[in-house]
Amino acid sequence: MRIPQPALAAAAAVSVLALSVTGCSGDSAADGGTTVRFGYISDYNGASLLAIADKQGLWKKEGLSPRYKVFTNGPVQIQALGAGDLDYGYIGPGAMWLPASGKAKVVAVNTLAYADRVIAQPGITSMMDLKGKKVGVPEGTSGDMVLNLALQKAGMTTKDIKKVPMDPSTVVSAFVSGQIDAAGLWYPLIDTIKARRPGLTEVASTKEFSGKAFPTAFVAGNATKSTIDTKVVKVLQRANDWRADHPDEAIDAAAALLKVDRAKVAADAAHVTTMSTADLVAKTEDGTVDSWLNSLGDFFVGTGQLKSAPAPDTYYEGDLYTKAYGK
Structure with missing residues (x-):
């Protein structure tokens, strides 16, 4: 299920709009260093490490100066990486x-x-109730992923529903106005919908799939820039450990960067499992991360998004991550 070009173009337009509305941090306190253009999504997962890196002066320690840009989803950031408009970004599973x-x-x-x-919508209580109904979803995102997982679990396919590709902000408005019957989406956007459409039901959740892991990640373009990559990874690792040791302050930092109420960020963080860098290094070395990626790869083969599941080491820079630790 490849993302059609019109959908990507629409999503890119929404991303530009979101950037103009919510703004970007521009240069951080590390002005004068090597500039890195970093994309993120306006949620705890996407913003917390960047906010911490700013607050703790971690970029400056590595001689880097970040310029942040906010996007509505991961696929559009991947497109920006490929076009050379972004150096690093954040994606969901x-x-x-x-x-x-x-x-x-x-x-x-x-x-x-x-x-x-x-x-x-209120009154719909199961996936089976969605047969023949309009379901909005940002294609190629985790909202698409949870919809496909839920359909499989219910013994259904996308042929059983009227799937309507939409960018995330359009999903929100379409659901609130009743133009669609259901949606594949994520928190905190769901909280936004709940405030305007009380009584909605959650008919499926990634929490139901206890045997699966859904890793979020930071990504880079394919061009070789090992020295900068190592520095960026070190910043992310140090910010990650600070987040693990200071969970409440991490929420404060993310809320400040996102310019939203702290309670909303705290609610979003409740859906997240964080790990120390030492734990992530260990899980990289013992093959746990590979098992997560292999599981996702097999799933994407089933949805048609991949022709075959590649070895994780063809796209996960595990050696880079482990070697950067402790430097």
């Missing part, structure tokens, strides 16, 4: 098929996320 297909490389695993849901 639903977009992992793109680096797996050679469009980017994963330089660091971030968290395990369980924020994705299939939500439905």
